[in-house]
Amino acid sequence: MNSSRRTFERRFKDATNNTVTEYLQRVRIEAAKTFFEAARKNVTEIIYEVGYTDMRAFRNTFKNYRT
Structure with a gap:
């Protein structure tokens, strides 16, 4: 069964309490x-490995999800 993107996003949020983003x-x-705990790589390499290309965006996101 195909569903629209909007339906998927709504159901995803209902199931996970998070948006897809x-x-x-x-x-x-x-x-x-x-990676920071286990790898011997520099910060830039790790950021690229996890899918970020902008250091500032990663830094801001990292600060928001600190636990």
Whole structure:
């Protein structure tokens, strides 16, 4: 069964309590935390590996999801 993007996003939010964008950001930030703890790579390499290309955007997102 196909559904519209809007329906998918609404159902996704109902199921996860996050928008698709919020969920992706959380997954990327958690992956970055794991890399920071375990990898011997520099910050720029890790940021690119988790899907960010803008250092400022990553930094702002990381600050928002600090736990």
